[in-house]
Amino acid sequence: MSKSKRLMELMMTVNRKKKFTVKELATEFDVSTRTILRDLQELSELGVPLYSEVGPHGGYQVLNERILPPIAFTEEEAVAIFFACHALRHYAYLPFETESSSALSKFYFYMSGDVRDRIDEMKNRIDFVIPSRQAKFPYxxxxxxxxxxxxxxxxxxxxxxxxxxxxxxxxxxxxxxxxxxxxxxxxxxxxxxxxxxxxxxxxxxxxxxxxxxxxxxxxxxxxxxxLPSEQEFASLYVELTEEGVHRCEAEHWTATKLHRREDGTGWLEGRLPKGDIPFLAQFFIGLGADATVQHPPALIDDIKRRLVEMMARYA
Amino acid sequence: MSKSKRLMELMMTVNRKKKFTVKELATEFDVSTRTILRDLQELSELGVPLYSEVGPHGGYQVLNERILPPIAFTEEEAVAIFFACHALRHYAYLPFETESSSALSKFYFYMSGDVRDRIDEMKNRIDFVIPSRQAKFPYxxxxxxxxxxxxxxxxxxxxxxxxxxxxxxxxxxxxxxxxxxxxxxxxxxxxxxxxxxxxxxxxxxxxxxxxxxxxxxxxxxxxxxxLPSEQEFASLYVELTEEGVHRCEAEHWTATKLHRREDGTGWLEGRLPKGDIPFLAQFFIGLGADATVQHPPALIDDIKRRLVEMMARYA
DNA sequence: GTATTTGTGACAATAGTTGTCACTATTATA
DNA sequence: TATAATAGTGACAACTATTGTCACAAATAC
Structure with a gap:
């Protein structure tokens, strides 16, 4: 094994292990401990963030960071990764405890110049838009x-x-x-x-x-x-316009109930928990002329009651 | 310069250039062409996708793929990249002419075992949900x-x-x-x-x-x-309950118009393009009892018209 | 104090690398 | 068809780098 290959494999090995000793690596690579010490020194000079502890239970560790070894991405793959990560900027809150922008900067910085040029060309021409929310999500x-x-x-x-x-x-x-x-x-x-x-x-x-x-x-x-299983159910039937179909597609609870016709219109059909009637009444009122509830009667009654109440408020 | 360092820098150099000759690299690295030929052979063996053309205007090229050199990401950065790319699976259509899943597989495959374990733990615990659409976007x-x-x-x-x-x-x-x-x-x-x-x-x-x-x-x-700039504006005033405030917080167009009181209730106040009245009428109907529009009259009239129409539909 | 770990410098033996040389093959162009 | 420009191959002497061994140092947990 050439030294270059050994260094490359050593990089991947230290990347994989949380903690290791010089002796352990020497055995694994069938070289002396002195050689491993030299190799680790050289990896350090190449930028691998190693640190060591002397004494019993000592050894080497790679700092928190994990090295992604050389990967060949096609230009399209690199662009897809970049813009997927770029979309994260729309989120003020993420459960990942770091700025996703630092990940993106690293990726962009190390990408070859021509792919970077391509990304720059595209930056203001494509976006995955996520509504910007005032709400806070600190937990x-x-x-x-x-x-x-x-x-x-x-x-x-x-x-x-x-x-x-x-x-x-x-x-x-x-x-x-x-x-x-x-x-x-x-x-x-x-x-x-x-x-x-x-x-x-x-x-x-x-x-x-x-x-x-x-x-x-x-x-x-x-x-x-x-979803709760011990509940009373009623059967739901709602006629939808094409626009109604699109707006229901954006609601995850409609996933198993939404049916489409060739002309783009559709209908919702399925069982609904009775406890959801107040929520659904307001939801279908919000859809306006794009939804017409035909079943269950209790839902229609609730819708009518709310419409009357609203009419009174605007009289 | 040690051979290892030279190889690493050579990898980055060929990654950057679209096309290059052996002579050019020999000059740049101050070694003989024979040495460069050997180095390129060794890079090939390390997996760099090189190919060569003999004859005038010949030389070497790196295949379509671009090699991302070793980068140290923190675990959080790697996780953020992974899940941002994972979210792309919700899109049946993307303007990038490849499967984004191939990019993701490569990234995942080469990431170290412990980060991979972490990603596996998280895979069914976090998601960026995008509504699944039946629509087609082939262009x-x-x-x-x-x-x-x-x-x-x-x-x-x-x-x-x-x-x-x-x-x-x-x-x-x-x-x-x-x-x-x-x-x-x-x-x-x-x-x-x-x-x-x-x-x-x-x-x-x-x-x-x-x-x-x-x-x-x-x-x-x-x-x-x-957006068109020559528009007529009207002034908007809407009283909101506490719940109404929450629901308006979730809308980006309310950002400059939403005001809050100490008790949690609030109001919307500001100018609105007259062309937005149909949208806003339906929006406030969807808020039900949680919003009461007081101005402009044209908006109130539209709301009333829609309520009448809906009541007729459910009579 | 002992055992276990990393660490350093030196050196002889060995392996690997380099540049030069001579030659081959391919290809575009005049 | 000849020429120029490119990649390519093998061989070898000279040179450089690497390796393992050795002796010793330093740090740390028990």
């Missing part, structure tokens, strides 16, 4: 950590009825249309609930000793199954 | 190229009135809520218009000889300036 990383590690989190949640303290166990977090949501098991309601993260006014790991449930089988990929 | 790359290179594009556009052929000069393209839009100068209307890309049924570079305008000063970053 995203606590919630995400709670979901990953199955922890109980104490939150103060602001709803219509005011601020309440709750114990929750998060399933995950997701961003939609610039807002962050957290489906979680609520110990107060003893059921899965969807929380809007800007309404979480405080969050910290619970210290009261509440035992977490085993929710490993639940995740964002099967979040439709997160 | 994104043509439009983007048109914007970058200031080209005139012939399109067939489907609007309410049917399909029309137009010549446009794109300013750029952007994705919002899963749909792609293209602000462009329309030669038919002799003004800037916003086109929805799923309604562009055909697009190709114009061959009729229409001269492009110089639109270099226009781009997505100043697209608010793309």
């Amino acid at each position: 995203l990383s606590i919630l995400l950590d709670g979901a990953i590690r199955q922890k109980v989190i104490r939150i103060e949640y602001e709803s219509r009825e005011g601020v309440s303290t709750r114990l929750i166990q998060p399933v995950g977090i997701y961003a939609s249309s610039g807002l962050w949501y957290c489906p979680a098991y609520c110990f107060l309601r003893e059921d899965i609930r969807l929380f809007r993260c800007d309404r979480i006014k405080f969050a910290a790991e619970d210290t009261s000793g509440m035992q977490p449930l085993d929710l490993r089988h639940l995740h964002l990929g099967n979040r439709e199954a997160l | 994104l790359s043509i439009l983007l190229d048109g914007a970058i290179r200031q080209k005139v594009i012939r399109i067939e556009y489907e609007s309410r009135e049917g399909v029309s052929t137009r010549l446009i000069q794109p300013v750029g393209i952007y994705a919002s809520s899963g749909l792609w839009y293209c602000p462009a100068y329309c030669f038919l209307r002799e003004d800037i218009r916003l086109f929805r890309c799923d309604r562009i049924k055909f697009a190709a570079e114009d061959t009729s000889g229409m001269q492009p305008l110089d639109l270099r000063h226009l781009h997505l970053g100043n697209r608010e300036a793309l």
Whole structure:
């Protein structure tokens, strides 16, 4: 093995291990410890962030940073990566505890000049727009950590009825249309609930000793199954215009209920929890002429009641 | 200079240049051509995708792919990059002519084991959700190229009135809520218009000889300036409940108009383009009891008209 | 005090590298 | 067809770099 190859493989090896000794590497690469010491010195000079501890249980470590070894990306791949990361700037809050812009700067800086030129040309010509929100989401990383590690989190949640303290166990977090949501098991309601993260006014790991449930089988990929199961249901049927179809596409709860016709119009059909009628009434009023509810009667009644109330307010 | 360093720098040099000769590199690195030939052979063996052409105007080139040299990312940076790219999977159509998933696989594959483990833990716990759209956007790359290179594009556009052929000069393209839009100068209307890309049924570079305008000063970053400026304004005043305040906080157009009181309620106050009244009427209807419009009268009238229409529909 | 780790310098033996040389092959162009 | 410009190959003497061994130093946990 040539020295160049050995250095390259050594770079990948130290990248992979959290901690290692000179002796260990010497055995693995079948060279002397002196040679490994020299090689590590040379890697340091090449920019690999190594540091060492002398003494028992000592050894070498790579600083927090992980080196991405040389990768060949096509120009299109590099451009896709760049603009995907560039889109993160629209989020004032992210659960990653660093500026995503530092990642982007590094990537851009090291990319070859012609790809950089291409990116510069495109920068003001393409964007993934995410609505800029005034809301604040300061507890995203606590919630995400709670979901990953199955922890109980104490939150103060602001709803219509005011601020309440709750114990929750998060399933995950997701961003939609610039807002962050957290489906979680609520110990107060003893059921899965969807929380809007800007309404979480405080969050910290619970210290009261509440035992977490085993929710490993639940995740964002099967979040439709997160809906409450012991509820009364009614069957829903709503006619939609083409515009109504588009607006329902943007709502995740419609995913299994939305049907389309060739001409672009469509309909919603399926079961709905009776407890959701107030929310749905207001939702379909918001769709205006683009939705016509035909079933269930209770929903139509609620819509009519609200329309009358609104008419009175504007008389 | 040690051989290892020379190889590393040579990797970066060939990465940067589109095309180069052995002689040129030998001069640049102050070694013989024989040594450069050997070095290039060794780079090949290390995986750099080089290919050569013999004869006049020959030389070496790096295949389409560009090598990203070793970069040290923090774990958080790597995770941010990964999930930003992962979010691209929600787009069935992208203007980048490759699968963004191949970029992501490469990135993931070469990242060190512990970061990979972390990503795996997080994969079903965090997501940037983009609505899944049935619409098709097959001409994104043509439009983007048109914007970058200031080209005139012939399109067939489907609007309410049917399909029309137009010549446009794109300013750029952007994705919002899963749909792609293209602000462009329309030669038919002799003004800037916003086109929805799923309604562009055909697009190709114009061959009729229409001269492009110089639109270099226009781009997505100043697209608010793309809107028509000769508009009539009216003054808006809306009382909001606490819930109404929350829901307006989530809207970007309210940024300069929203005022809050100590008790959590608030109001919207400011000027609005008269052309926005239909949109705003439906918006405030969707807020229901949480908003009460007090000014302008034209908006109140539109709201009332829509309420009457809806009541008739549910009678 | 002992054991375990990193660390340093020196040197002989060995391996690898370099530039020069002579020659080959390919290709565009006049 | 000849020429020029490019990549390419093998060989070899001279030179450089690398390696492992050795002796010793320093730091640290137990």
